[in-house]
Amino acid sequence: MIDLYTAATPNGYKISIALEEMGLEYQVHHLDLSALDQKKPEFLAINPNGRIPAIIDRDNDDFVVFESGAILMYLAEKTGRFIPSDPKKYSQVIQWLMFQIGGVGPMMGQANVFFRYFPEKIPAAIERYQKEGRRLFEVMNNQLSTHQYLAGDEYSIADMSTWPWVRIHEWSGVDIQGLVHLQRWLDELAERPACQKGIVTPPPADISDQERAEQIKKMLSK
Structure with missing residues (x-):
């Protein structure tokens, strides 16, 4: 089981796509970036940088990986898929x-x-x-x-x-x-089913573009 800490952003979607492609079981923990969930102590204990995504591999002694590129490499090497051995x-x-x-x-x-x-x-x-x-x-x-x-x-x-x-x-x-x-x-x-599933995991907020822009402006001001 992989615990995925993520949000509806391109960096987050990278990992949900990979988990879907690799057929790994995972549980989504959706962080509300506008509420600064990523800066709360409980998440900073997982990722000191306070950014999504991050994972905890429960099948590997609760091993934590943060930074999207590092997570992709870890998952590919864990499964032996989507990265060549040559x-x-x-x-x-x-x-x-x-x-x-x-x-x-x-x-x-x-x-x-x-x-x-x-x-x-x-x-x-x-x-x-x-x-x-x-x-x-x-x-x-x-x-x-x-x-x-x-x-x-x-x-x-x-x-x-x-x-x-x-x-x-x-x-x-x-x-x-x-x-x-x-x-x-x-x-x-x-057209890939894993990509289709990955970009709605977690689902985008059901808000207008203007509301989304206002939320992000608020985040940038903090």
Whole structure:
């Protein structure tokens, strides 16, 4: 049994997708980020950084793992799935996983903040992060022009990590027009049952975009 501490965000969805793909039994603990559940002492005891997601592996002496990339690697190695045993192919998966962790996630996250949530509009910041998001998508599009998936011809944790961020490109104001290979990959993953289940675990809050923006502005002010 895996205890999953998460919320309805791309980083959280990475792990629910992985758990679904790997067929692992898990229990969801939904943290209310607007109520700052992630900063409460009981969660900080699990993840000192106060961020979701985090897991506790009850079948491995209650072993705790935080940081989404580390969780994906742990689960893949635990199950022996979605990460190759061949050293070169393994490295390729990790390279694309790090591409998401160090590039796509942070740039899209900042695009979200400045485009949607920041109290004042700063055009230079919005342009910077949207342009970098588009550049990263172009890198992915080029890779996907000759490979079915990011790290080659096998679906991997690199795809699970990246797809939840790319699929919300419109929310970040990043255009993918003309990136046909990226669109093909987005559509293909959207058909996977585990991806469909993962992006509603936990379900998004039933609130308007304006209410969501106000909640996030409140979080940013704290």
